[in-house]
Amino acid sequence: MNTFQSLTQRFLAWRSRAKRSRSSPQRGEIDTVTRQKTVRREARQAIPQPVMLVFAIVSLTSAIGYRFYNQPRLKEGTIAPKTIWATRNATVTDKELTEEHRKAAQTGLVKVLTIDKTISQQIRSDLDTFLAEVEEMRNMAGPLPFVEDRLLSLPTQRYLRNSSPEEWQGLADSLQKSFQISVFPLQPQDKESEKLRLRDNNLSEGSEAATPSETVIPDPIPSPKNNSSELPANNNLAYQQALTELTAYGGQEGGQALGILLDRIYVIREGYTRARKEFANPEGTKSLENYQRTLLDLRDETWDRTKNGIITSLDRILTQGIVAGMPESLQKNAVSRQLRSQIPALTAPLATELITGILKPNLVEDTEETKRLAEQAAEEVDPVIYKVSKGENIVKAGEEIDRRAFVILDDFKESRRGVDWQGLIITGMMVTGSITLFIFVKRRANVRLRCRDRILLCLLSISTPLLMDIGQNNLAAIGLLTSSFYHPALAVTQVILLTGLSAFSAIAGGSAAIIPWEMFLAGAGGALLTSVVAGRLRSREELALLGGGVGLIQGVVYFSITLMGSATAAAIWSVVLPQAALFGVSGLAWCIVALGVSPYLERVFDLVTPIRLAELSNPNRPLLKRLTMEAPGTFQHTLFVASLAEAAARELHCNVELVRAGTLYHDIGKMHDPLGFIENQMGGPNKHDAINDPWKSAEIIKKHVTQGLVMARKYNLPQAIRNFIPEHQGTILISYFYFQAKQRSQAEGIELNDADFRYDGPIPQSRETGIVMLADACEAALRSMKDTTPEMALNTVKKIFRARWQDEQLVESGLKLEELRTIGEVFVRVWQQSNHQRIVYPKGALDLKATSRASVKSS
Numbered sequence: 001m002n003t004f005q006s007l008t009q010r011f012l013a014w015r016s017r018a019k020r021s022r023s024s025p026q027r028g029e030i031d032t033v034t035r036q037k038t039v040r041r042e043a044r045q046a047i048p049q050p051v052m053l054v055f056a057i058v059s060l061t062s063a064i065g066y067r068f069y070n071q072p073r074l075k076e077g078t079i080a081p082k083t084i085w086a087t088r089n090a091t092v093t094d095k096e097l098t099e100e101h102r103k104a105a106q107t108g109l110v111k112v113l114t115i116d117k118t119i120s121q122q123i124r125s126d127l128d129t130f131l132a133e134v135e136e137m138r139n140m141a142g143p144l145p146f147v148e149d150r151l152l153s154l155p156t157q158r159y160l161r162n163s164s165p166e167e168w169q170g171l172a173d174s175l176q177k178s179f180q181i182s183v184f185p186l187q188p189q190d191k192e193s194e195k196l197r198l199r200d201n202n203l204s205e206g207s208e209a210a211t212p213s214e215t216v217i218p219d220p221i222p223s224p225k226n227n228s229s230e231l232p233a234n235n236n237l238a239y240q241q242a243l244t245e246l247t248a249y250g251g252q253e254g255g256q257a258l259g260i261l262l263d264r265i266y267v268i269r270e271g272y273t274r275a276r277k278e279f280a281n282p283e284g285t286k287s288l289e290n291y292q293r294t295l296l297d298l299r300d301e302t303w304d305r306t307k308n309g310i311i312t313s314l315d316r317i318l319t320q321g322i323v324a325g326m327p328e329s330l331q332k333n334a335v336s337r338q339l340r341s342q343i344p345a346l347t348a349p350l351a352t353e354l355i356t357g358i359l360k361p362n363l364v365e366d367t368e369e370t371k372r373l374a375e376q377a378a379e380e381v382d383p384v385i386y387k388v389s390k391g392e393n394i395v396k397a398g399e400e401i402d403r404r405a406f407v408i409l410d411d412f413k414e415s416r417r418g419v420d421w422q423g424l425i426i427t428g429m430m431v432t433g434s435i436t437l438f439i440f441v442k443r444r445a446n447v448r449l450r451c452r453d454r455i456l457l458c459l460l461s462i463s464t465p466l467l468m469d470i471g472q473n474n475l476a477a478i479g480l481l482t483s484s485f486y487h488p489a490l491a492v493t494q495v496i497l498l499t500g501l502s503a504f505s506a507i508a509g510g511s512a513a514i515i516p517w518e519m520f521l522a523g524a525g526g527a528l529l530t531s532v533v534a535g536r537l538r539s540r541e542e543l544a545l546l547g548g549g550v551g552l553i554q555g556v557v558y559f560s561i562t563l564m565g566s567a568t569a570a571a572i573w574s575v576v577l578p579q580a581a582l583f584g585v586s587g588l589a590w591c592i593v594a595l596g597v598s599p600y601l602e603r604v605f606d607l608v609t610p611i612r613l614a615e616l617s618n619p620n621r622p623l624l625k626r627l628t629m630e631a632p633g634t635f636q637h638t639l640f641v642a643s644l645a646e647a648a649a650r651e652l653h654c655n656v657e658l659v660r661a662g663t664l665y666h667d668i669g670k671m672h673d674p675l676g677f678i679e680n681q682m683g684g685p686n687k688h689d690a691i692n693d694p695w696k697s698a699e700i701i702k703k704h705v706t707q708g709l710v711m712a713r714k715y716n717l718p719q720a721i722r723n724f725i726p727e728h729q730g731t732i733l734i735s736y737f738y739f740q741a742k743q744r745s746q747a748e749g750i751e752l753n754d755a756d757f758r759y760d761g762p763i764p765q766s767r768e769t770g771i772v773m774l775a776d777a778c779e780a781a782l783r784s785m786k787d788t789t790p791e792m793a794l795n796t797v798k799k800i801f802r803a804r805w806q807d808e809q810l811v812e813s814g815l816k817l818e819e820l821r822t823i824g825e826v827f828v829r830v831w832q833q834s835n836h837q838r839i840v841y842p843k844g845a846l847d848l849k850a851t852s853r854a855s856v857k858s859s
Contacts, residue, residue: 052451056458057432063462064505065427066469068420076406080395084414086388092411094384097403113321119362120318126358127314131307134295138303141275141296142268147261151249156242158297160265161272167239168269172262175246179255181262272296294350302344309342310351317355324361332356430504434497438490445489452605457482457494464498465505473519475499475527476550476587477594480543483534484598484609491531499524519583522558526550526587538610538657540595547591555584608720613657616721617664623715627668633679634670637779638663640834644775644782647830648823649768659768662724665717666772669708669725676700694737694744698757701734705759727769728776730809731761763809770813774801774823782831790828797824 074080145157152160160168175181250258275296298306316338322331335355336348343351386404388394394412395405410417442449449457460478467474475495483491503520529550537543559580602612615621619628628635642663649659674680675687676697688697708725738757745752764770777800785793801820804810815823 068423181259313338321363473523477590479527479531488535518561526554551584551588554587631674669704672707694741729759730763764813
């Protein structure tokens with residue numbers, strides 16, 4: 001009975017296997033079937049390339065050349081085919097010309113200036129400081145005259161204060177002998193007075209303004225031999241004049257009075273010498289160094305008039321204002337005219353030099369007032385209006401239509417507006433050439449575009465001319481999105497082509513005045529920046545900073561172009577600069593719009609960007625958290641595969657972010673039956689031993705691919721990530737259970753079908769999935785190697801690679817045979833890094849209790 005039951009079970013098992021064998025294709029057939037299914041599925045989802053190309057050309061031509069739908073045939077500069085009369089009275093406004101006049105009025109307005117009170121106060125403060133120093137020096141030098149003019153003349157008094165020590169000693173000795181009186185002896189400070197006198201004489205010889213008046217007696221030059229008889233004649237005259245007047249004073253007032261006067265003169269000389277020394281101090285005021293003697297030798301009344309005149313004149317000059325860039329000669333002339341009626345002619349050069357030296361431009365631009373006047377000037381510009389009476393001749397046959405005639409004809413609906421087929425045809429040709437160039441760049445950059453990618457690029461391109469018609473430039477957003485989604489080279493090409501096509505459409509359609517050149521060029525500058533940089537950024541924070549850079553670039557380019565094209569720079573800071581800042585803010589705003597719409601476009605068009613891939617690689621994503629909890633062994637296997645694949649992808653310049661994210665999700669299907677895979681059994685019993693059916697076990701193993709695709713769709717993973725799930729296994733043989741089945745089939749005499757033990761595929765279709773297939777195949781072999789050499793590990797990796805290559809698993813991946821050696825070396829290097837040796841601790845060092853007891857005893 002038991003024998004019969006066992007035979008019955010064997011027969012039923014053989015019949016089920018035979019049925020599966022007849023219904024399952026062979027290995028060669030499964031590759032063909034899988035490829036055919038893939039091609040048919042893609043064909044159903046995709047629009048044929050020729051149809052897509054025609055759609056792109058027609059849609060872009062329609063959007064860019066829409067201005068040609070309503071173009072006047074009788075426009076400015078054409079010849080009128082017939083004479084046209086006005087059928088009614090009309091008043092027509094030329095809006096475009098009026099706008100041009102208003103813009104010219106804004107940019108050509110002379111800026112409004114205002115006095116900067118801070119600068120004026122600083123100038124007055126500098127003057128007050130200098131006058132205070134002069135007052136202090138004059139007080140130190142003593143009053144002038146120090147005696148009445150009737151007793152000693154003013155030139156003699158000046159001479160006595162400033163004469164050389166030898167001359168003064170000679171005078172004193174002569175008067176002492178004549179009147180039998182005594183005077184103060186020559187003191188050391190007189191030597192300092194002599195040095196100052198010699199320095200002033202040298203300055204007088206080298207400066208035209210050293211002595212502004214001939215009434216000031218020049219200093220005598222001392223004799224080397226201290227002999228007054230050897231002095232020059234002019235100095236002897238001053239000496240003799242002083243001696244004569246002092247002798248007369250002594251004869252009139254008496255010897256005692258003369259002695260008192262001489263003592264007073266000595267004290268005054270001492271104060272005068274100290275004052276001169278202070279003027280020579282480097283820390284003091286040096287701007288009027290040549291006028292030191294003049295300032296000290298002025299009468300008190302003359303100095304008071306000079307000081308008051310300087311203050312009054314400076315106040316008038318500051319009230320009138322000094323503009324920046326005023327030549328110094330004009331400043332001196334203006335100052336001289338202001339001082340003419342205020343101060344004596346003797347001190348006029350001194351005062352002119354003083355005021356000119358401290359003057360600074362105190363007129364600055366009043367930005368608010370300038371802006372207000374610019375707006376007012378624009379509003380006050382009268383609109384350009386053309387009037388025509390009923391029956392009046394607008395244009396005669398054969399005449400050239402001027403601006404006035406065209407505006408009136410257009411208002412009367414006589415400009416014959418219609419479709420400009422020539423302009424549309426030229427636009428279509430330019431669009432076709434641009435798309436051809438774009439396709440060429442795409443192929444050179446080796447970028448694969450799906451049907452939905454072509455549709456998105458077409459929609460982005462169409463948006464630019466439509467938005468420019470309402471005065472908006474979204475090129476920065478286009479560059480950022482295209483560079484992030486696809487490739488910087490495609491983004492740069494797209495921005496350049498769209499800028500050129502939009503500029504052509506604006507000029508040919510007569511809208512150049514509405515869309516100024518600075519808008520095109522500034523927008524293109526910011527867009528090129530986003531195109532080059534955005535594709536290399538890996539976080540939304542970096543993209544946000546890029547938006548700030550775009551705003552800055554657009555504002556600077558807009559300002560520079562407007563500045564170069566402006567006839568005058570008068571209203572730059574009040575009119576042009578705010579416009580440039582506003583245009584810069586618009587560039588930043590478009591980058592913000594692009595960042596905001598990017599996640600939606602990624603979902604709708606199934607796109608993967610570096611930022612989205614980084615988000616998908618976050619271990620806190622729901623699917624990855626499930627994997628760590630439900631299949632922890634698979635998750636550890638995934639991490640090691642990811643480390644191998646990432647390193648190889650980086651070495652081969654593949655998409656590292658895509659490899660990382662795809663590897664993390666490539667085995668999520670194992671969660672359908674975690675214990676069916678040995679890495680999750682944790683040393684427990686093997687589930688397949690209990691099953692004892694290699695066909696059923698193979699079905700469990702193969703099911704992790706189909707179930708993985710189901711989970712990936714449920715969690716809305718991008719198609720680029722889903723591709724890793726079937727392609728990392730390709731159509732490889734599940735060899736362990738295949739050989740079990742082969743032994744059983746040979747023993748039972750049944751036919752074995754290889755397709756039952758092969759994955760359904762497809763084989764890797766990209767370099768990235770090919771690398772993950774190799775990493776997945778090598779992970780278990782490398783992890784099991786503990787005490788082995790890198791050469792042995794590399795040989796093992798090569799055997800695995802050779803098996804995959806001979807099994808034709810990599811023929812469609814794009815990987816080359818010579819690249820497999822590089823990948824193998826990278827795998828072994830990563831294995832060495834993760835399998836590095838550790839220091840073996842002594843047994844006693846690990847026994848914490850014994851160690852602590854030993855330390856206590858030793859203490």
